[in-house]
Amino acid sequence: MTRPDTDRTNDVLRNAEAIVFSWHGVLYDAGRTAIHQAIRDTLAHWGVEVTDAELTASRGPTGRPQLERVFSTARIAEAYRCHHHRWVTESDLDVMMAYLEPRLLAAAQIASTPNAEACAAIRRLHDRGIKTAVVCCTSRRLLAPQLDALVAAGIPLDAIITADETCAPAPAPWGLFEVQRVLGITDANHIVLIDDCAAGAVAAANAGARSIALLVAGTPAPKSDATIACLSEIA
Secondary structure, three states, X not given: OOOOHHHHHHHHHOOOOEEEEEOEXXXXXXXXXXXXXXXXXXXXXXXXXXOHHHHHHOOOOOOHHHHHHHOOOHHHHHHHHHHHOOOOOHHHHHHHHHHHHHHHHHHHHHOOOOOHHHHHHHXXXXXXXXXXXXXXXXXXXXXXXXXXXXXXXXXXXXXXXXXXXXXXXXXXXXXXXXXXXXXXXOOHHHEEEEEOOHHHHHHHHHHOOEEEEEOOOOOOOOOOOEEEOOHHHOO
């Protein structure tokens, strides 16, 4: 008989030395509304419309990685080809990324209040003596409003790892390797990543860490060690 998710979650959290929260969709911008609007506006500038369902399916590390995932969708790739009479190229993505960057900064301003459930979970873990960290594939200059808000809110994070500290986004494990190094954790299996996308679960597995998936309505659950519907389940 399958045990309830709460039992699996408690098993995953047992003996954890550090809990790592993903930035977009977990600590900030629940549902990734602001980030997805930035992507939508960028694609519209090149004559391509994208649906909410397609953006949700493409969630994961944002910026150029998300542009690449979006254009891996056959309908969107074909829509670009029909509009421009050729397939999208690496050079096109470079130009799109330059257009997207100020919109990512604007998204950070729009979604500059950290998610209350995430903050409460971080404080609970801190009170129990468990280290907490956050990882993000975006550079600090594009996260400035959100970083400032973290300081103002006094969120007790032991490490903040961004694209400035690591060389590749999830599913590469480098962000979690950096968490392990900064926090002085010997065994990566004592690190738990909470993320809302499949790439995060893969990154955790690649790093030898554990993962908990924050479920997103209408999408399949990632292959993580446990799942939660909301961050209040992280006791």
